[in-house]
Amino acid sequence: MPADKDEGGWSSYLWNSERKEFLGRTGGSWFKIIGFYIIFYSFLAGIFIGTIQALLLTLSVYKPTWQDRVAPPGLTHSPRSEKSELAFNLNDVETYLKYAKSMRDFLEPYSDEKQKDPLKYEDCGPSPSPYKDRGDFDSDIGSRRACRFERTILGPCSGIEDREFGFKEGKPCLIVKLNRVVNFYPRPPTNNESIPEDAQQKVQPNVIPIHCTHKREEDAGKIGEIKYYGIGNGFPLQYYPYYGKILHPQYLQPLVAVQFVNLTMNTELRVECRVFGDNIKYSEKDRYQGKFDIKLQVTNL
Structure with a gap:
């Protein structure tokens, strides 16, 4: 140093x-x-x-600029449950009350009294029709009106008359929806090549069809009859596109009710539901992309 x-x-x-x-x-x-x-x-x-x-x-506060990598909407259902399992006992009310409450809460925004304001809602027709153009995202129109969706369309699965949604009788309902994606235009299938034979009759203009069936071959014949309730028994195009939370704050996506009216009792069953469309894809990594599967077990012992 x-x-x-x-x-x-x-x-x-x-x-x-x-x-x-x-x-x-x-x-x-x-x-x-x-x-x-x-x-x-x-x-x-x-x-x-x-x-x-x-x-x-270069960005819009209303519309996503880049949507080329946005996944198709997920297909989800109410009631949601842990591990996508619905199991209940007809002799024990407590086993299915939680499911019924979850569905009532989910459907609360669809109550008639909440869709009365004509400045926010409009009637879009009782049958499937083309997309509803509500103007450009960046126009000065402001917030857009939404199509009404009346719960009565869901028939016995509406929760209006039967507040247990069929669970009490061993005929459970599922309320199914396509998740919201801003500016997404679902396209109905143009052919039957990718659609199971027993679902091909559901293909019609202006609606995205849904079909449920057994997931495992050993469950074939055990699911019984499945009923569908909704506009065109699918997702009608007049409810699209969705303009986002800012421009479409009161938007209600269309629903489809699926009711299993003749399930085999005391048996675990696997059911898969899919929607079909030209721009609706499926992914093995995402179990809810365009489809979902659920375990059902109704016990009466």
Whole structure:
């Protein structure tokens, strides 16, 4: 170590009063160095902020700019349950009351009294019809009206007359929906090549058909009759597209009720439901993309 630092020279190295130097540099030298870094990093920050501002100018607060990688909507159901299992005993009310309550809560926004305002809702017809064009996303129209969806369309699965949704009689209902995707236009199937033979008769204009069947071959013949309730027994196109939470705050997506009226008792059954459309795909990684499967077990012992 240099002698001057051994003999207390560290203090003179930090501040040299004779040369007016701090850490070996004069005040003017330090001013130039600090000024350089301030200007340099301010320049970088300006480029970054300018780039972000330019990007924001290309984005819409209403409509996603890039949707080429957006997955098709998921197909989900109410009631939801742990591990997608619905198991209950006809002789024990407590085993299915939680399912019924979940469905009543889910359907609450669809109550007639909540869809009366003509400035927010409109009648879109009792049968499937083409897409409902409500103007461009960036127009000055503001929030858009939504199509009414009356619960009576769901028949015995509406929860109006039967508040247990068929569970009490061993004929449980599921309420099925396609999840919301902004500016998504579901396209009905144009042919029957990808549709099971027993579901092909459901193909019709202006509706996305849904079909449920046994998941396992050993359950064939045990599921019994399945009834569907909804507009066209599927998802009608007049409810699309969805304009997002800002422009479509009161939007209600269409629903389909699926009722199992003759399940084999005391047996675990696997059921799969799928929707069919030209731009609806399925994924093994996402069990709810365009389809779902559920375990059903009704006990009467």
